[in-house]
Amino acid sequence: MTDPTQDPRFLQDPYPTLAAMRSRCPVQFMPTESGGRPSYLVTGYAEARKALCDPRLSKDTAAFFAGKESRRRLHPAVAHTMLATDPPRHTRLRKLVTKAFTAGAVAQLRPFIARVTEELLDRWPVGERFDFVAALAVPLPVIVICQLLGVPQEDRPDVRRWSGELFAAGRPDVIDAASHSMADYMTGLVAAKRLRPGESLLDRLISARDGAERLSEEELVSLAVLLLVAGHETTTNFLGNAALALLQRPAELDRLRGNPDDIPAVLDELLRFDSPVSTATFRFTTEAVALGGVDIPPGAPVLVALGAANRDPTRFPSPDLLDLDRDASGHLSFGHGIHRCVGAPLAKAEAEIALRAVLTRFPGIRLAVPSDRLEWRRTRLVRGLAELPVTV
Numbered sequence: 001m002t003d004p005t006q007d008p009r010f011l012q013d014p015y016p017t018l019a020a021m022r023s024r025c026p027v028q029f030m031p032t033e034s035g036g037r038p039s040y041l042v043t044g045y046a047e048a049r050k051a052l053c054d055p056r057l058s059k060d061t062a063a064f065f066a067g068k069e070s071r072r073r074l075h076p077a078v079a080h081t082m083l084a085t086d087p088p089r090h091t092r093l094r095k096l097v098t099k100a101f102t103a104g105a106v107a108q109l110r111p112f113i114a115r116v117t118e119e120l121l122d123r124w125p126v127g128e129r130f131d132f133v134a135a136l137a138v139p140l141p142v143i144v145i146c147q148l149l150g151v152p153q154e155d156r157p158d159v160r161r162w163s164g165e166l167f168a169a170g171r172p173d174v175i176d177a178a179s180h181s182m183a184d185y186m187t188g189l190v191a192a193k194r195l196r197p198g199e200s201l202l203d204r205l206i207s208a209r210d211g212a213e214r215l216s217e218e219e220l221v222s223l224a225v226l227l228l229v230a231g232h233e234t235t236t237n238f239l240g241n242a243a244l245a246l247l248q249r250p251a252e253l254d255r256l257r258g259n260p261d262d263i264p265a266v267l268d269e270l271l272r273f274d275s276p277v278s279t280a281t282f283r284f285t286t287e288a289v290a291l292g293g294v295d296i297p298p299g300a301p302v303l304v305a306l307g308a309a310n311r312d313p314t315r316f317p318s319p320d321l322l323d324l325d326r327d328a329s330g331h332l333s334f335g336h337g338i339h340r341c342v343g344a345p346l347a348k349a350e351a352e353i354a355l356r357a358v359l360t361r362f363p364g365i366r367l368a369v370p371s372d373r374l375e376w377r378r379t380r381l382v383r384g385l386a387e388l389p390v391t392v
Contacts, residue, residue, distance in 0.1 A: 011376040018308035027292035039301035045312035047292040053337030057283040078179035081226040106345045129368040132388040137239035145231030150200025167379040186224040235347040237276030237384030266324045272331035275307040278383040362392040
């Protein structure tokens with residue numbers, strides 16, 4: 001099939017296309033024109049939720065590709081992260097990192113997040129056009145996750161660039177090169193921290209590796225890469241998408257501007273309305289699975305379209321309407337089941353603090369270009385703006 005990420009109309013608004021597909025069938029066979037591997041795309045909410053927690057849908061990519069010839073040269077630490085494992089290995093790895101993102105742990109980070117946000121807003125050029133993504137949506141979560149992991153400030157621009165290149169759809173050479181750059185960097189950072197231990201999350205993971213938990217060297221580097229990338233990519237897209245949704249709807253923007261205490265309660269609806277993650281990471285069937293009235297054979301890749309599921313009218317009435325009074329707590333933007341995003345509390349805290357600060361300090365913020373001229377990132381996995389020109 002034609003790659004939708006190459007179609008500007010689909011990038012601008014994929015939801016009509018996804019809705020048409022869902023109306024025909026919530027699970028569809030997706031052939032390819034280029035000899036690639038055919039797959040099944042899940043666009044219905046009930047089917048997506050079921051697929052995300054079905055143990056017959058494995059995430060063990062190493063097992064799936066074992067013995068298969070490939071031209072790709074992804075670094076193993078990137079190809080086989082915690083997201084690409086099944087229990088019991090996944091259970092062991094997740095347990096080591098979950099404690100860093102509990103409500104209590106995130107609460108301790110809130111003053112730091114607020115301080116960084118204010119420092120970034122201090123640099124905004126009043127009266128001039130600038131990019132909201134580059135001025136806030138990118139640097140805030142990058143600074144926070146790098147601080148959490150103990151990444152030196154001078155290395156953070158490279159980390160952000162490699163992370164972005166990992167999502168470069170249609171450019172496998174760029175993705176592969178970025179995977180090696182990121183993994184090599186984290187390998188060196190781990191070595192440096194062993195020589196000079198600190199108090200960061202990465203230091204604690206190193207201690208666990210050297211203690212009873214026995215993380216392997218590859219697991220340690222892989223966890224570090226995953227936390228670094230996932231720890232800011234979702235939030236960056238969330239901030240940009242949420243800001244755009246509000247800027248396009250003056251009534252909703254005015255409501256939050258006048259009642260900033262409402263912001264925590266509307267975050268789930270903003271996440272549902274335009275999910276920062278378009279498609280959940282790779283899964284495949286380990287045996288025949290019936291899903292949405294479709295029989296999926298063993299060994300078939302299954303792609304769960306989280307953004308499409310969030311717009312399923314059988315779960316969310318009038319799904320194309322941004323309704324700030326909606327109970328959207330069942331959205332799938334952070335996934336579902338054992339692989340649900342461990343960093344969800346941190347992402348919501350960053351978005352709440354950032355949106356409150358922006359609307360408080362810059363109530364006159366507005367789009368600087370028509371919506372149809374906005375440029376979106378060309379990637380299948382996440383949905384986010386390449387830039388969001390605004391004025392304040």
